[in-house]
Amino acid sequence: MTDHTASDVVTPSLTLLGLGAMGTAFARAWLAAGYSLTVWNRTPGRAGALVAEGAVLAAGAAxxxxxxxxxxxxxxxDASVGEALAGADLTGKDxxxxxxxxxSEARARAAWAEARGARFLxxxxxAVPPMIGVPEAGGYVLYSGSPExxxxxxxxxxVPAGTRFTGENPGHAALQDVALLSGMYGMVAGAAHAFALVRGEKDISPSEFAPLLAEWVVAMSAMIPQIGRQLESGDYESGVASGLAMQVAGVQSFLDTAHEQNVSPELLTPVFNLMKRRAQDGHEREGFAGLVGLLGP
Structure with a gap:
C-alpha cells in the first residue's frame, strides 16, 4: 500500500485579475474551497482583506x-482586459x-488571446455578488469558447457558481447574458408600472401586493417556452389563447387607468405600439411571437 503524506496533495491554484464587488466574491469562494489564489488589482489596497484570508498579491498583472x-x-x-494583459506572456496559458x-468584443478577445498562445473562454x-459561493442561491455563469x-x-x-457551457462561439455567452438580462429589465419595467398604479391607494400595501404580482408573473412566464417553439416552427397562431386583436382591444383600459392613477404609461406604450402594428398588418390571431420580427431579423 502506498503511503500518501500531506506533501503529496496538490493544492489547486489559479489567478484572478480584478477585485471589484464581483471579483472579490469569486475570490472568497475559491479561498473558502481551499484554492491557492494569486490576485491583482489596479488599486492594490483592495486586496488587503483577501491577502489576510490567504490570497497572494502579485506585484503586477504579468x-x-x-x-x-x-x-x-x-x-x-474589455479595454481594461487588454490593458491589464498587455505585458503578460500568455503562451500556454488558459x-x-x-x-x-x-x-463582438468576446470574439475579438478570443482571437487576440489565441494569437498569443492562450486558450480562451x-x-x-x-448572478449578483451575494449569490456567489452560495449554491442554493441559483446563480450560474454562461461560458463559451474553448471546450477543452x-x-x-x-x-x-x-466553485463560485454553477456552470453552463453554451458552445464554441466565444460571443455566445455574452450574447445570452445580455439577452437574459434584457428579459429581466422588461419584467422590472412591468413591475415598476404595476407598483406605480397601486401605490397611491391608501388601502393597498405595496408589500402585500408584491406576492400577487410575483405569482402572476411566474404563472405568465409559461408563455416564454411557447414563444420559443413558435419562432422555430413559424406558426405563431397555434395554441394562442388570447390573440393580438383581443390584447389590443384592452389597451385603452390600461392607458385610461394609468391616467386616472396619475401614472405615466411610458414603460408600456412601446410594447402596446408593437402589438397594434402587428395586428394591423393582418396578424390579429397571433400571440406575442410575431413582435420579435418587428424588432430585428
Missing amino acids: DAVAANALTVTCLLD LVDLTTGTP SGGIM LFEAHRTALA
Whole structure:
C-alpha cells in the first residue's frame, strides 16, 4: 500500500485579475474551497482583506498571470482586459474572461488571446455578488469558447457558481447574458408600472401586493417556452389563447387607468405600439411571437 503524506496533495491554484464587488466574491469562494489564489488589482489596497484570508498579491498583472496556468479576469470592461494583459506572456496559458462586454468584443478577445498562445473562454455571470459561493442561491455563469479549456477547469469554475457551457462561439455567452438580462429589465419595467398604479391607494400595501404580482408573473412566464417553439416552427397562431386583436382591444383600459392613477404609461406604450402594428398588418390571431420580427431579423 502506498503511503500518501500531506506533501503529496496538490493544492489547486489559479489567478484572478480584478477585485471589484464581483471579483472579490469569486475570490472568497475559491479561498473558502481551499484554492491557492494569486490576485491583482489596479488599486492594490483592495486586496488587503483577501491577502489576510490567504490570497497572494502579485506585484503586477504579468506576474499574476505567470503564477498559474489558469487566469480569470473580472475587470471593468474589455479595454481594461487588454490593458491589464498587455505585458503578460500568455503562451500556454488558459484565460477565462468574466468581464461584461458585447459578443463582438468576446470574439475579438478570443482571437487576440489565441494569437498569443492562450486558450480562451468568455463568461457571462448570471448572478449578483451575494449569490456567489452560495449554491442554493441559483446563480450560474454562461461560458463559451474553448471546450477543452472548459473541461480542464470545470471543477474550479464550478466553485463560485454553477456552470453552463453554451458552445464554441466565444460571443455566445455574452450574447445570452445580455439577452437574459434584457428579459429581466422588461419584467422590472412591468413591475415598476404595476407598483406605480397601486401605490397611491391608501388601502393597498405595496408589500402585500408584491406576492400577487410575483405569482402572476411566474404563472405568465409559461408563455416564454411557447414563444420559443413558435419562432422555430413559424406558426405563431397555434395554441394562442388570447390573440393580438383581443390584447389590443384592452389597451385603452390600461392607458385610461394609468391616467386616472396619475401614472405615466411610458414603460408600456412601446410594447402596446408593437402589438397594434402587428395586428394591423393582418396578424390579429397571433400571440406575442410575431413582435420579435418587428424588432430585428
